[in-house]
Amino acid sequence: MPSVMIKTQLFKRYAPLVLTIAAIFIAAFFSSLPLLIPSESLQRMMSQAVQEQTGSTPTFKEVRVSFLPTPVLHLTHFSLEPAGPDSNIPSIKADKATFRPVLFSLLMGKPSLAHVVLSNATIQYVWREPGSDFAKTVSFEHVSFDLWNFRSNKPIRFRVKAKFLSDSDNVNLSGTFTIDFKNFRPKDLIAKAQVSIDALELSKLASWWRSPLPIDFKKGTFSSSTQIIKRAGISQLDVKGSAVLKDLIYEMSPKSAPSVEGDYQVKYQAQIDLESGALILNEGTTFATPFGPFEAEGRFNVFKTSVEEVLVKSNALHLETFPQYILPFEKIIPVNLGLSGESQLDFFVKGQPELLVVNSRIDLTKASLAYSKYFSKSSGVPLFLKSDMKLVIGRGLRGDFSADFEQASLKGSLVGLDLATGQGEMTILTNKFSIKGWEQYFPLLRQFELSGAVKILTSVKGNFNRFKEARVMNNISLDHLEARSKTGARIYDVNGSIDFGPLDSELKGVRFGVGHSQFSLDGKMFWEPNRKGLVILRSEQLKVLDLVSELRKIDEALQLSGKKVDWRSVEAAVTGVFSPDESLDDFESHIAFSENHLMIPDLYFNVFGGRVSGQAMFDFKSAPSSVITFELDRLSFARMYATQGQPVIEGNLFATAQLKSDGPFDAGWLDRLKGTGSLAVANGEFHSFDLLGGLGKIAELAPLGSFKSGKTRFSDVRGDFEIESKKIKTGNLLLVSDDFQVEAAGDIGFDGNLNFRLSLYLAPALGQSVNSNLPQNARLGPIPILLTGPISNPSIHQDPMLIQTFLESLVRDQFSKITSRWFAPSSVATQENAKNQVPQKSTTAQPASLEQALLDSGFNLLEQFLSQKKSSS
DSSP states (O other), X not given: OHHHHHHHHHHHHHHHHHHHHHHHHHHHHHHTHHHHSOHHHHHHHHHHHHHHHHSOOOBOSOEEEXXXXXOEEEEEEEEEOOSSTTOOOOEEEEEEEEEEEOHHHHHTTOOOEEEEXXXXXXXXXXXXXXXXXXXEEEEEEEEEEEEEEEOTTSOEEEEEEEESSSSSOOEEEEEEEEOOSSSOOGXXXXXXXXXXXXXXXXXXXXXXXXXXXXXXXXXEEEEEEEEEEEOTTOXXXXXXXXXXXEEEEXXXXXXXXXXXXXEEEEEEEXXXXXXXXXXXXXXXXXXXXXXXXXEEEEEEETTTTEEEEEXXXXXXXXXXXXXXXXXXXXXXXXXXXXXXXXXXXXXXXXXXXXXXXXXXXXXXXXXXXXXXXXXXXXXXXXXXXXXXXXXXXXTEEEEEEEEEETTEEEEEEEEEEETTTOEEEEEEXXXXXXXTTGGGGOGGGTTEEEEEEEEEEEEEEEEGGGGGGSEEEEEEXXXXXXXXXXXXXXXXXXXXXXXXXXXXXXXXXXXXXXXXXXXXXXXXXXXXXXXXXXXXXXXXXXXXXXXXXXXXXXHHHHTOXXXXXXXXXXXXXXXXXXXXXXXXXXXXXXXXXXXXEEEEEEEEEEETTEEEEEEEEEEOSSSOEEEEEEEEEEEEHHHHTGGGSSOSEEEEEEEEXXXXXXXXXXXXXXXXXXXXXXXXXXXXXXXXXXXXHHHTTSGGGGGGGGGOOSSEEEEEEEEEEEEETTEEEEEEEEEEOSSEEEEEEEEEETTSEEEEEEEEEEOHHHHHHHOTTSOTTEEEEEEEEEEEEETTSOEEEEOTTTHHHHHHHHHTXXXXXXXXXXXXXXXXXXXXXXXXXXXXXXXXXXXXXXXHHHHHTTHHHHHHHHHHHHHXX
């Protein structure tokens, strides 16, 4: 206890003295530093230290040295330039530079830097791409640079703030690193740093880059935050961080519509091998884009510029927005293609720049897909797209692709596609797949039940960038297709094939049934030099009423927009002519079409016991018109009116006509219809009027009442006619029977109303029954009467202007004025001589426009081709 007290007393006595001596010694030491280390020596040693560490000699203008509390070298207009063109040291220029050495090393004559500060500095680094003349200067301005313990193999702490293509500080760099300046090896580097870039405008970055870019940035900024860690003994650099592209808007070069504004973010985890150049993108790297999130992982080699493997995945990709944000997809995705919902993507790449293997798989099961109004796939229906491609030297693409949808499996082969020019060749082949249930995918067919099978073969060769100019060939095989509507309509047994080519297209052996009618269809279309085509439709037995009923049901099931067909009027008109059992037998129609014309070079069929043939042309130019010619041969009126019980007229009809209508084929077409023709009816009778019975009502002709029968028989009716204003007009109609002859002039309207003036001549036997004083073999007439009213029940009247003169002559026996010689028919009119009475179609009578159009169009060549196909089959 006493010894402790003695020690305490001694410490209190000598402590002030010791501290005073130490203070004096320290003060003396620092006050003597200018003598120990002259400023010139300090300046020289600092320059030596910088040169040893960097290999470059600094320059400056003004020098100031401060020694308290430690020696510090203050320089103005400091500059440090690379020692040579191959130096990795950047160019540094600063308004002010401060160097603080390690005091002990300074006293030992081996200076090292404890702290370096650069103020308002500009740092420029020339980045050169190995093996090329490409060089780019990276410049940082307004740099604040702090470096502590700047010594080899010692932890060096740093902090940097700078401007890069910005008016304010937007680059921040801080951390520590340990490096051997003399014997640098990537493995020996130890580092931990934080790097951030804030709001770097992409347009300025593109201008700084100067080299032509495929895109033109209109708006957007780039920001990033990255942590870098390098551990001792390994060459691997760990990188972790995130980057953001905000408010990005760009255009493609050449000029295109701008993209939709969007934000993009990536969070990355990677390792970089500083010796081998291997870059590993770890699992957990994610991308957030306006069109969906992505995950990525892979391995690269930045030295060899190779891709060992890269996998990109997305489980919620929105392909419908791709064209808005990724502008090149505007050319890939058709304008009428609609996509919505989420898709799944797996994308894999590996290889060298000379040859990259690219595999992809897209699952569109959860996506809705539609093409215009023709195709629609709802969410939940599986659809898979796959591809296995090879990219050669960055521009040549080749490989296989496939698609799986319902029972359809599509296999494709891309023989070669030059991405630079767009030239390429591709083939596509499907299996023979069933279309049962496919009506759900075609809006126009949703009222039908589909069945049967289809097979498709397609080849494309040419410029894919100008697809319309490419050579595209398709073959579609149809196997027992059937469409049955909910309204009861049925198209069935559709077989055959359809070829589509760049120069022509062809229908081969297409056969189908509609209702109770069977059809065959062959056709040919030429695309060059002028588009034109011809189809030949044939049917051994076409059930007219049944076909019209089926077509109405099909039209109702299709639910087409636009102008509707007045099926009630059509059915009423057809029902008035055809009985349910009546058919068009041996029907054949040649239908030709071009850009402005629809023509029927040949139409013929057997009906009502006779034959119908005709031609037609519909011109759709700026001044549209229609031309129709037809010939009727031995058509039975009795069969024609079989549906009406007692027919209005019986007999066999022969006729020819040429019709024309100027203007479009619309509701006013009949109003504008004009034409000429001739007709003959053999061995028939009118059931709606009785000429002799009507004459018997006249007192002077009362004996004729005994011949009343309620109808008018005839052996022959013939004459010419004109059509205009919805009326059929004639001035030379002649009716011949055994008892009388009639010369008629007048018209019958399309509504069935008659308005005729008749001149009737009685045969000698009937004339003498009226007046026994008539000369032998003399006919009595003309007896002027009028026939007016509906054809189903017309009225017979005296002609008030002429009948009185006739009757006065009859009563006064003034026969010279009312008789003439009777020429009895040499024989009873037959169907053959009645037919011969009708002028046949002649080329001079036909409108020149129809003849010339058929000649100029080359349809005769098409008909010849199809005839050869038919004869060879």
